[in-house]
Amino acid sequence: RNAEFLSEYVAQSMNFALPVREQAEGEAPEHAITLVLDSTINNEEGYRLSVTEKSIRIEGRTEQGIFYGIQTLRKSLPAVAESKSILLPAAVVNDEPRFTYRAMHLDVCRHFFPVEFVKKYIDLLALHNMNTFHWHLTDDQGWRIESKKYPKLNEIGSVRHRTVVGYLGSGEYDNTDYGGYYTQEQMKEVVAYAAERYINVLPEIDLPGHTLSVLASYPEFGCTGGPYEVCPDWGVFPDVLCIGNEQAMQFVEDILGELIEIFPSRYIHIGGDEAPRVRWKTCPKCQKRIADEGLKAGGGFTAEDRLQSYCMQRAERFLNARGRSIIGWDEILNGDVAPNATVMSWQGSAGGIKAAQMGHDVIMAPNTHCYFDFYQTADTKDEPLAIGGCLPVSKVYELEPTAGLTEEQAKHVLGAQANLWTEYIATTEHVEYMLLPRLAALAEVQWTAPDKKDYKKFEKRVVHLMEFYRRDGFNFGKHLYNLH
Ligand code: ACM
Ligand code: ZN
DSSP, X not given: OHHHHHHHHHHHHHSSOOOOOOOOTTOOOSSSEEEEEOTTOOSTTOEEEEEOSSOEEEEESSHHXXXXXXXXXXXXXXXXXXXXXXOOOOEEEEEOOSOXXXXXXXXXXXXXXXXXXXXXXXXXXXXXXXXXXXXEOEETTEEOBOOSSOTHHHHTTTEXXXXXXXXXXXXXXXXXXXXXXXXXXXXXXXXXXXXXXXXXXXXXXXXXXXXHHHHHHOGGGBSSXXXXXXXXXXXXXXXXXXXXXXXXXXXXXXXXXXXXXXXXXXXXXEEOOSOOOHHHHHOHHHHHHHHHTTOOOBTTBOHHHHHHXXXXXXXXXXXXXXXXXXXXXXXXXXXXXXXXXXXXXXXXXXXXXXXHHTTOOEEEOOTTTOBTTSBSSSOOTTSOOOSSOBOOHHHHHHOXXXXXXXXXXXXXXXXXXXXXXXXXXXXXXXHHHHHTTHHHHHHHHHHSOGGGOOHHHHHHHHHHHHHHXXXXXXXXXXXXXXXX
């Protein structure tokens, strides 16, 4: 399969297909590109790419490592070759990633994107040596997962009947149905497509906040009983799951049970961000749960903070018992952290630093460097409407995921990712525009050893990558060189 990929990549550049065949024992072919497993390479994802006068050889400890060697060779070719012959310098490249977790996220709730586009997105992750696709599948504005046990999530929760027009607070709504969800078969298809490219799909179910699509479908899972609406606005909303309601907790376990049948990922993301406590404070069921579980205020946290911890810990127990681990946004630090949780730091790096100091594994996705829904330039007058912020390519490149940690604590940093929230991103072309070329800067944060990072050199190399984006029909930001 790796060889077939390589043949396809060469065909994209050269317009002819290299034949693929298995190499006979002891054969040392000339005028060939040879892919070989080599157990002397230390890193699971490492590779060696050797170019001599006669042949090219890509060696990896694993097939995944070879795949990254193939990506390097692919990116060393012209995007569109002008003749049938190209020259590569004779060289040996020994390469390996800095981090084992290298992800990009996509929110398909605020706006929904078809499976065909999700596959193109995964292709882009592969081009940038990433190994994880974080799929944000549920939120206030739409539930995007087919559920066999809770069909109203699809009948009701996957469609909102109106969407705010323009910037949040405009007071104007389009009064048009907007929705969609992925069938279980489609999600399995995406998992398989990603796996062929050595990419794990990390699914996220956001709990216990960001659940208005659930409450609209099953109002009994909310503290007040509703009525609720699949959310037409962007933001953070007071109505969240009722943790005191055992049925709602059963729902959490049932949905996670369905999810792990679709997604083989060792990690399951259970959200945990932006869950206001206001309903829990006055809900008799939630207050009873607090009393029954002996949840107490203290240490800077309220009893209601600990109620959220109770929910996260129950989800963790359920998943741990089935061989899976949880990831949660950094708010899961507020209260009692689920003991085996990996923390995804988004409110800057502080949460990640705190978690690593506590001995938890960490993924850095700070909104200072990794929020690709932010503008790419300070000069926004010609930019499509964005949520705000300013995150140029250079700022992404600057992220140092282990800053502020000792060497020992830094071992808990599994890697980094960027997030693409789509409140203001309604089309695939706009997704591409926000993603590229910032994705290339993120890729170097994830892959490249700090002493080898060099922004000036990156700026030169990214131009070559942009030729690939252009060739493959992707829309991309041209702020770096004012390219058109
Ligand atoms: C987040 O941006 N609410 C994780
Ligand atoms: Zn409640």
